[in-house]
Amino acid sequence: MDRIDTLVVGAGVIGLACARALAARGVELLLLEQQPAIGTGISSRNSEVIHAGLYYPREWLKTRLCVQGRALLYPFLKRTGVAYRRCGKLVVATSDAQLTQLQRLAKQAEANGVEGISLLGDAQARALEPQLHCHGALLSRESGILDSHQLMLALQGEAEHLGAMLALGCQVHAIRPGPAGLTVTTNQGPILCQKLVLAAGLATPSLLGRIQGLPCQTLPRQYLAKGNYYKLSGNAPFSHLIYPVPEPGGLGVHLTLDLAGNARFGPDVEWCDRASFEVTPGLEEQFKLAIGRYWPQVAGRTLTPDYAGVRPKLSGPGEPGVDFALLGPAELGIKGVVALAGIESPGLTASLALGEWVATQLQS
Numbered sequence: 001m002d003r004i005d006t007l008v009v010g011a012g013v014i015g016l017a018c019a020r021a022l023a024a025r026g027v028e029l030l031l032l033e034q035q036p037a038i039g040t041g042i043s044s045r046n047s048e049v050i051h052a053g054l055y056y057p058r059e060w061l062k063t064r065l066c067v068q069g070r071a072l073l074y075p076f077l078k079r080t081g082v083a084y085r086r087c088g089k090l091v092v093a094t095s096d097a098q099l100t101q102l103q104r105l106a107k108q109a110e111a112n113g114v115e116g117i118s119l120l121g122d123a124q125a126r127a128l129e130p131q132l133h134c135h136g137a138l139l140s141r142e143s144g145i146l147d148s149h150q151l152m153l154a155l156q157g158e159a160e161h162l163g164a165m166l167a168l169g170c171q172v173h174a175i176r177p178g179p180a181g182l183t184v185t186t187n188q189g190p191i192l193c194q195k196l197v198l199a200a201g202l203a204t205p206s207l208l209g210r211i212q213g214l215p216c217q218t219l220p221r222q223y224l225a226k227g228n229y230y231k232l233s234g235n236a237p238f239s240h241l242i243y244p245v246p247e248p249g250g251l252g253v254h255l256t257l258d259l260a261g262n263a264r265f266g267p268d269v270e271w272c273d274r275a276s277f278e279v280t281p282g283l284e285e286q287f288k289l290a291i292g293r294y295w296p297q298v299a300g301r302t303l304t305p306d307y308a309g310v311r312p313k314l315s316g317p318g319e320p321g322v323d324f325a326l327l328g329p330a331e332l333g334i335k336g337v338v339a340l341a342g343i344e345s346p347g348l349t350a351s352l353a354l355g356e357w358v359a360t361q362l363q364s
């Protein structure tokens with residue numbers, strides 16, 4: 001049987017960031033990915049936005065790791081040559097009633113220690129974005145966009161340079177704790193390790209269920225919420241990211257830009273029973289209705305289906321949102337195991353900070 005000190009399961013942005021952080025501490029590790037390539041899961045199907053940390057309560061990990069992650073991310077992107085742009089974002093109120101929500105968001109941002117935040121009147125917002133229809137806006141100067149695939153390649157490059165090994169096409173089936181360590185069964189044979197990180201995105205809860213002897217009450221219940229994206233033909237009408245005020249389950253159908261300057265809209269919130277990355281067709285009119293509240297000219301433009309992501313949510317339809325579930329040896333009751341569940345947005349932004357959190361957990 002192969003032996004290794006640490007196994008990390010899942011080569012999305014989170015597993016790659018964990019591998020890099022652990023390898024930087026001199027840990028001998030193998031990163032397992034079931035697909036033939038890295039980053040084909042949620043990490044390549046999102047808005048690619050570098051979030052500032054506006055939305056969640058100050059004490060949540062989602063907030064702390066987003067703010068810390070962003071502070072680590074910009075210098076990392078610069079140093080490694082990953083494409084990014086600190087383009088800023090406007091959260092817009094499209095009615096007077098929503099102005100109160102914006103003020104609440106501004107207070108939350110201040111409490112969260114987010115820099116570069118200003119509340120703008122409608123004229124000030126339109127001076128930045130002439131096509132915007134709004135009653136007021138919250139400007140977040142620290143928000144930006146990045147190339148998520150380049151980020152993952154950079155993380156892989158650094159992790160491998162530091163000694164981490166990557167096995168593609170290697171799927172974990174079962175985990176058995178024993179006196180000699182953890183026996184991890186894969187399609188390429190069993191591996192004995194001392195420490196195990198489950199960063200398997202949508203599959204983390206089901207992998208936790210495959211740890212022999214783990215009490216059922218420890219398993220987080222996961223719900224799936226697909227987010228569809230539609231792209232806009234022709235020129236992008238805005239230079240900032242444009243977000244409505246948040247809606248239940250997501251941040252609302254917003255405008256994001258890619259680094260080539262193209263615009264796309266999404267993601268909506270579509271609760272589903274199984275993970276499917278197929279874009280739901282026929283949503284053009286529904287999208288135009290949502291977008292038209294802040295950009296009426298969308299009526300005359302063409303939207304076409306682009307791609308879809310699936311959120312690993314730990315609260316269901318109609319329930320209030322909850323935090324990331326970072327389960328360490330204390331929560332799981334198993335020495336050497338860390339599992340990351342519910343890593344939805346802002347997981348991409350928080351990735352470097354999450355990697356550091358995991359490395360610290362496994363060292364203590």
Ligand SMILES: Cc1cc2nc3c(=O)[nH]c(=O)nc-3n(C[C@H](O)[C@H](O)[C@H](O)COP(=O)(O)OP(=O)(O)OC[C@H]3O[C@@H](n4cnc5c(N)ncnc54)[C@H](O)[C@@H]3O)c2cc1C
Nearest residue numbers: 010012014034041042043046047049172201309347348349
């Ligand atoms: C619609 C949407 C929009 C988002 N927008 C943003 C955003 O703008 N900004 C932001 O910061 N965050 C955003 N996020 C969140 C961010 O994309 C995720 O938090 C992040 O990508 C999660 O990465 P991951 O590595 O946990 O999961 P994944 O990328 O899915 O990686 C998990 C990997 O584990 C592998 N795996 C699974 N099971 C096994 C197994 N048994 N054996 C081996 N390998 C296995 C999978 O193949 C996969 O490659 C968004 C998320 C969604 C869904």
